Amino acid sequence: MALPATNADVDLLDRKLIFVTGKGGVGKTSITAALGLLASQHGKRTLMCEVDAKGNLADYFETERAGFKPRTFGAGLYAMVMDTEESLKEYLSLQLKVPLLARIGPLAKSFDFVATAAPGVKEILTVGKLLYEVRERHYDLVVVDAPATGHVVGQLAAPQAINALVKAGMVREQTRWMVDMLADPRVTGAVIVSAPEEMPVNETIELADRMQTETDVQLAAVIVNKVLPELFGRAEEEIFNRLCEDSHAAELSAAVGVDVGPVLEAARLAVTLRRTRAEHLARLRAELPAGLPLLYLPFLFTRIHGLRATHAVADALGAELGY
Numbered sequence: 001m002a003l004p005a006t007n008a009d010v011d012l013l014d015r016k017l018i019f020v021t022g023k024g025g026v027g028k029t030s031i032t033a034a035l036g037l038l039a040s041q042h043g044k045r046t047l048m049c050e051v052d053a054k055g056n057l058a059d060y061f062e063t064e065r066a067g068f069k070p071r072t073f074g075a076g077l078y079a080m081v082m083d084t085e086e087s088l089k090e091y092l093s094l095q096l097k098v099p100l101l102a103r104i105g106p107l108a109k110s111f112d113f114v115a116t117a118a119p120g121v122k123e124i125l126t127v128g129k130l131l132y133e134v135r136e137r138h139y140d141l142v143v144v145d146a147p148a149t150g151h152v153v154g155q156l157a158a159p160q161a162i163n164a165l166v167k168a169g170m171v172r173e174q175t176r177w178m179v180d181m182l183a184d185p186r187v188t189g190a191v192i193v194s195a196p197e198e199m200p201v202n203e204t205i206e207l208a209d210r211m212q213t214e215t216d217v218q219l220a221a222v223i224v225n226k227v228l229p230e231l232f233g234r235a236e237e238e239i240f241n242r243l244c245e246d247s248h249a250a251e252l253s254a255a256v257g258v259d260v261g262p263v264l265e266a267a268r269l270a271v272t273l274r275r276t277r278a279e280h281l282a283r284l285r286a287e288l289p290a291g292l293p294l295l296y297l298p299f300l301f302t303r304i305h306g307l308r309a310t311h312a313v314a315d316a317l318g319a320e321l322g323y
Contacts, residue, residue: 012293030309041318046076046139046141048073050080055145060305062307082126087126123154124175188218204284227277227298231270231271240267295317
């Protein structure tokens with residue numbers, strides 16, 4: 001089923017649909033916001049979609065939360081929140097010419113029953129809505145704040161699974177074009193957001209393997225968030241260690257008129273954390289598929305929400321991508 005892990009001929013923002021996933025807490029929504037902003041800054045009409053109804057994408061733009069109907073978050077930038085019932089109503093209107101009603105009443109209850117009894121139905125309505133927006137060219141790029149690592153594979157594999165089960169009829173016809181678009185690396189790609197820590201690295205490696213073996217969606221990149229800066233290299237370590245000696249620290253404190261002990265200890269901690277995390281990054285590079293783009297974003301020593309932080313992450317991401 002799986003395609004090659006990478007396609008060097010397709011730049012990340014040249015795709016039409018990007019699913020952003022990762023372990024909770026690594027900054028998945030922050031990267032979704034940054035990707036959307038970066039794409040819009042480069043002239044792409046961009047839609048960001050939150051799959052989780054409890055998401056906080058709007059916080060990254062300091063604006064009101066969107067709904068199922070997209071609303072503007074900036075010049076050429078739009079956002080929506082997925083709602084499977086609304087997606088079903090839209091599907092029925094487009095495909096079966098059923099009039100849009102305020103609610104679909106008994107049909108909605110039937111849908112909930114079917115969706116519970118037949119895993120994959122809600123996933124189809126989610127993925128299908130996004131692929132429809134791409135197919136109809138309503139946007140140049142759709143960026144999805146997708147489910148976390150434990151659930152994203154099932155969502156991406158749902159069209160293929162249902163297509164394999166249903167051999168004929170409208171359902172197969174509808175899922176066939178979805179499968180084709182998901183499998184086309186010029187159209188669809190997935191981005192895993194990670195962090196230079198043991199658990200996120202473990203989950204990233206496991207998810208990359210599952211995506212290759214269980215889905216047709218190409219892994220486009222891994223973005224490592226919260227990378228600490230290197231304060232100084234190993235060549236400067238001897239000087240730093242000498243400064244940390246009691247006699248030299250006392251002399252330095254006397255020279256500047258401030259106790260530098262806490263500053264030196266903080267620097268030592270930062271260096272230790274950086275080098276410990278470097279080990280996790282080395283493992284990540286070694287165990288991910290060869291040729292897969294690995295992008296690094298700096299740790300922000302500011303609040304992570306808000307438009308200013310989103311611009312900072314977008315700028316850093318643009319530099320990594322060569323924009």
